[in-house]
Amino acid sequence: MNRETIINLLIALGLIAVPLWAIWADEPFIITLATKVAILALAGVGLNIALGLGGLVSFGHAAFFGIGGYAMGILASHAQNYTPMMEWPLLIEGTKSMPVIWLVAVLASALAALLIGVLSLRTSGVYFIMITLAFGQMLYYFAISWPAYGGEDGLSIYVRNGFPGLNTLDPAQFLALCYAVLFVVLFLSSRLAKSAFGLALSGARQNEDRLRTVGIEPFRLRLVAFVISGAVTGLAGALYADLNRFVSPTMFSWHMSGEIMVFVILGGVARLFGPVAGAALFIVMEHLLGGISEYWQVFLGLTLLGVVLFARGGLIGTLAGRKVTHD
Amino acid sequence: MSALLLIEQILNGLQSGVMLFLMAAGLTLVFGVMGLINLAHGSLYMVGAFAAAGAAAATGSFVVALVAALAAAAAAGALIEMLVIRRLYERDHLDQVLATFALILILSEGTRWLFGSFPLYLDVPDWLSGSVTLPGGIQYPLYRLAIIVVGLAVAAGLFGLISRTRLGIRIRAGEADREMIAALGVDISKLYTMVFALGAALAGLAGALVGAIQSVQVGMGEPVLILAFVVIVIGGIGSIKGAFIGALLVGLTETLGGVLLPQLFGLFMDPSAATTVGASLASMAIYILMAVVLIWRPSGLFGVRA
Numbered sequence: 001m002n003r004e005t006i007i008n009l010l011i012a013l014g015l016i017a018v019p020l021w022a023i024w025a026d027e028p029f030i031i032t033l034a035t036k037v038a039i040l041a042l043a044g045v046g047l048n049i050a051l052g053l054g055g056l057v058s059f060g061h062a063a064f065f066g067i068g069g070y071a072m073g074i075l076a077s078h079a080q081n082y083t084p085m086m087e088w089p090l091l092i093e094g095t096k097s098m099p100v101i102w103l104v105a106v107l108a109s110a111l112a113a114l115l116i117g118v119l120s121l122r123t124s125g126v127y128f129i130m131i132t133l134a135f136g137q138m139l140y141y142f143a144i145s146w147p148a149y150g151g152e153d154g155l156s157i158y159v160r161n162g163f164p165g166l167n168t169l170d171p172a173q174f175l176a177l178c179y180a181v182l183f184v185v186l187f188l189s190s191r192l193a194k195s196a197f198g199l200a201l202s203g204a205r206q207n208e209d210r211l212r213t214v215g216i217e218p219f220r221l222r223l224v225a226f227v228i229s230g231a232v233t234g235l236a237g238a239l240y241a242d243l244n245r246f247v248s249p250t251m252f253s254w255h256m257s258g259e260i261m262v263f264v265i266l267g268g269v270a271r272l273f274g275p276v277a278g279a280a281l282f283i284v285m286e287h288l289l290g291g292i293s294e295y296w297q298v299f300l301g302l303t304l305l306g307v308v309l310f311a312r313g314g315l316i317g318t319l320a321g322r323k324v325t326h327d
Numbered sequence: 328m329s330a331l332l333l334i335e336q337i338l339n340g341l342q343s344g345v346m347l348f349l350m351a352a353g354l355t356l357v358f359g360v361m362g363l364i365n366l367a368h369g370s371l372y373m374v375g376a377f378a379a380a381g382a383a384a385a386t387g388s389f390v391v392a393l394v395a396a397l398a399a400a401a402a403a404g405a406l407i408e409m410l411v412i413r414r415l416y417e418r419d420h421l422d423q424v425l426a427t428f429a430l431i432l433i434l435s436e437g438t439r440w441l442f443g444s445f446p447l448y449l450d451v452p453d454w455l456s457g458s459v460t461l462p463g464g465i466q467y468p469l470y471r472l473a474i475i476v477v478g479l480a481v482a483a484g485l486f487g488l489i490s491r492t493r494l495g496i497r498i499r500a501g502e503a504d505r506e507m508i509a510a511l512g513v514d515i516s517k518l519y520t521m522v523f524a525l526g527a528a529l530a531g532l533a534g535a536l537v538g539a540i541q542s543v544q545v546g547m548g549e550p551v552l553i554l555a556f557v558v559i560v561i562g563g564i565g566s567i568k569g570a571f572i573g574a575l576l577v578g579l580t581e582t583l584g585g586v587l588l589p590q591l592f593g594l595f596m597d598p599s600a601a602t603t604v605g606a607s608l609a610s611m612a613i614y615i616l617m618a619v620v621l622i623w624r625p626s627g628l629f630g631v632r633a
Contacts, residue, residue, distance in 0.1 A: 057424065127560060130559075138615070298433050298436040303429075308425050
């Protein structure tokens with residue numbers, strides 16, 4: 001077992017131990033924080049597929065996070081108001097069922113990622129960063145100026161959506177559900193990285209010309225990776241909306257994109273548990289620093305700056321040592 | 328819609344375009360010469376506006392306020408370059424994005440700490456308030472007209488600086504081949520600090536000038552930063568000419584889109600729906616413009632292909 005695997009196991013254990021302790025000690029706030037960590041980590045795991053594996057620096061993942069959130073908000077608001085979403089040509093009702101909402105969130109964000117990806121992947125480098133940022137902002141302003149679903153004020157959902165066989169109103173059960181989703185996606189993402197597709201994608205990041213020489217077109221690989229990445233982040237958005245029972249345009253804002261990116265980089269780019277470690281560290285810092293000073297973001301900024309300048313490779317990279325790559 | 332109103336809106340678009348140019352010029356210079364993406368450029372805009380508001384409150388003079396904005400932003404820029412940015416030139420874009428994102432957090436919260444959360448106000452001086460009558464009988468605010476003139480003058484000055492002076496020659500040489508000009512005896516790190524401070528000063532000036540129209544508050548730089556990114560991507564990153572054309576295009580699209588699109592939809596929709604759809608589309612218009620430009624020319628209008 002190498003060091004990174006041991007660290008991953010420790011993180012996974014810590015992730016499970018903390019909420020167990022919180023349940024025992026009856027600390028519902030800690031359970032909510034742990035749920036938030038799991039959901040934001042999931043968003044980061046999504047971005048890590050594009051960013052870490054594919055080398056695609058997307059600064060617009062809030063777009064997918066927001067679409068997932070609004071998928072939940074729109075479906076659930078129609079269900080809670082008993083108004084159909086569409087009556088013609090066929091009747092579509094809203095729903096309060098999580099599996100259906102997740103499916104819609106994943107499909108909608110995958111579709112958006114496909115459209116955005118087709119356009120953005122024509123560019124590379126800084127242009128890619130900027131164009132993904134611009135698409136995110138485009139949706140942000142759209143969400144603000146579209147009054148049907150709350151506009152700038154967002155949408156409140158009064159009761160958390162249901163999952164068959166679980167009582168999602170119980171924080172511990174909702175947490176368990178989010179953990180389950182996170183670990184399933186982590187497992188799938190580790191399989192993806194080791195699959196032929198993942199290896200080719202890594203190849204496209206390391207040396208595009210060599211990949212072309214062996215007859216693989218990088219554009220398609222990247223597009224597929226971008227779509228998967230967007231879909232996972234979209235799923236996280238739906239869960240996040242359910243955690244807060246609220247969606248608003250801020251889910252689309254570029255600060256959100258920046259934060260998702262921070263989770264990945266703080267934990268370690270292209271590391272399986274990078275986003276998990278990053279999101280946990282971020283939330284813990286937010287919580288602790290927020291308790292010390294109202295201006296905690298100054299210290300957050302200084303920490304981030306320190307990580308970028310002096311601890312390259314993020315938390316896991318610093319602890320586990322450099323990754324052996326064959327460039 | 329009357330022609331008078333249209334001309335007024337075109338002038339408004341021009342005004343926001345030249346201010347965007349002041350922001351975009353610094354960004355594109357820093358990217359062209361140093362290869363650095365600076366997300367914290369909007370914070371320098373904010374620094375300029377706050378310095379101007381502070382100086383105006385202390386002295387009551389608008390000219391002193393503008394000088395303070397230029398000086399404070401240039402100083403902040405030089406300091407940031409020497410402390411942080413300098414270490415990022417050799418890094419990849421991901422590190423640059425993250426480090427400058429961290430700088431935004433520090434500068435924004437730091438400013439909130441110093442000045443509080445309430446917006447400050449910077450007043451238009453008496454000698455620039457009121458409106459003028461333009462040929463054709465259009466009443467237009469004098470201050471906005473002055474901003475257009477100042478913006479165009481700075482743009483002309485910048486073109487002159489880049490194309491005619493020794494510093495300009497060095498900047499262009501730095502864009503072309505940084506090892507070579509270092510070998511020729513130019514102190515490259517000093518040059519980089521100067522370019523960064525120059526870009527910061529332009530952003531600070533824009534912040535102060537716009538601060539007199541809007542309120543001066545924390546976070547005011549961020550929407551402008553995003554627009555400035557759109558501008559340099561449309562114009563082609565690294566190109567001052569591209570930044571100028573891009574800024575005017577974005578300024579005009581944003582202003583005219585907001586006025587014309589709801590009216591356009593009003594021709595075939597009922598008024599309230601037209602306002603909704605038109606306003607939504609207008610707020611997305613510049614991003615659609617950018618997407619169209621990039622699909623047509625992936626490196627922007629005046630960009631050099633990498």
